[in-house]
Amino acid sequence: MLGKAAAVNEALDVAVSLRPPLRIHEAMRYSLLAGGKRVRPILCIAACELVGGALPMAMPSACAVEMIHTMSLIHDDLPCMDNDDLRRGKPTNHKVYGEAIAVLAGDALLALAFEQIAVKTEGVPPARIVRAIGELARLIGAEGVVAGQVADVSSEGMSNVGLKELEFIHLKKTAALLEASVVLGAIMGGGSNDEVEKLRSFARSTGLLFQVVDDILDVTKSSQELGKTAGKDLVAGKVTFPKLLGIEKSREFAKELNQNAQGQLAGFDPKKAAPLVALADYVASRQS
């Protein structure tokens, strides 16, 4: 996994090499190369290899999902959105480069994501590349990631958000890009429709699981254990799974989601499925 993350970092560094115009490439590099576990690229590559594909088939898609993840963070942090000054302990993009450049750096990363896939993908028939681009665009747009961001913005301070709405927000805001990551990897690697759909279901369950566990930890752990302010969802008046279901039912739900995620991987070669199994296990059992 560490080797994969290093390979992804190298590919990202090349994709946004420091070139003219300097300022916009500096801003893109600042956020894209700021670290991070590269979960989405690694999922993308793992899904490709799981269905029998090779690394160069998936690498441009792996870079693309990380670029889109970064773009959504840059735009989310803007004063008109979440208004965050810090991300991973560093000043946010607009704090360093100004809001105008931050908006444009996000736009440029979004465009570059599609350019990477279209221009850099190797050894994959064009029909698969077109299908992958269609999936990615749909999953990050007004019915995907953006839908989740809009619902999240709209639901703030609203008390009548139900379980269905809460699931919608997280399936779109968090799970949709994980879904894109594995679906693109599986398509590029030549997976069957059945394999693609199993991996899609795996990613949706794992994405939702991530959020349920996050909500539980916020209630049950101290700030010291979390390394961030505990109970802040409650203070912020945010609707969470424990709030709607109680802690016990939330734990049951998390268990169910993990079982579904793992179940989707059952038919695959266990050795090749190991990175995906490990990710779901980590998400399910993390304590901070």
Next chain:
Amino acid sequence: MLGKAAAVNEALDVAVSLRPPLRIHEAMRYSLLAGGKRVRPILCIAACELVGGALPMAMPSACAVEMIHTMSLIHDDLPCMDNDDLRRGKPTNHKVYGEAIAVLAGDALLALAFEQIAVKTEGVPPARIVRAIGELARLIGAEGVVAGQVADVSSEGMSNVGLKELEFIHLKKTAALLEASVVLGAIMGGGSNDEVEKLRSFARSTGLLFQVVDDILDVTKSSQELGKTAGKDLVAGKVTFPKLLGIEKSREFAKELNQNAQGQLAGFDPKKAAPLVALADYVASRQS
């Protein structure tokens, strides 16, 4: 031409049909369906037909370039960019829907543009679609439209902008999306590399011509004739072609650009080239 614009409007209306989540689709529709001459889509379709292609091959690309044009206007109008309250006499997107939704509506339109091309293009071999997507992404990103926007933002109030920088700004900010429009049309329609490159050169000259003529009109016409404030470039301290070259040399430059644009079309069927010839003529000789 009018029939084409109506067909484009219909296709755009379908592409962003009012569907859940309602608010983001409302915001996207508000700016995308606000009128406009649909110059870019018409160029895209004309280029496709010029090289022997049929309308359905180009229509998704035609919608895509208009979505990207709209997205760049929405983001350009934001308070952190040009801070415009009005566009075509209507309140700008963020004035109606708020800044957060305006940022997200732009992001969603950008994603939808690529989705349209990947999912809706008919009768075109996938390899051409992939090539077209690669061209579009490159031309709108950090080395295309975004590069022009960044250079424009950075050059404001700077007195040492030279002819080369000024050309760079307009080739990127204005011409690059015109270039994408005809290049995508020509690729989808099955044009040869030579045909694609001629149309590319046509679009670059026409895009630059548009700006040179705009700058000349700003100096030579009264506000009444222009229907907008004359001399505002001078007041804003903006560098323009007349400022760098003088009026006479600017007129010569415009003539040269128009000759080059028209020259690129010389080898094509005159009947099919007519919409493109007409556009360059209009751009060259407009009086307001």
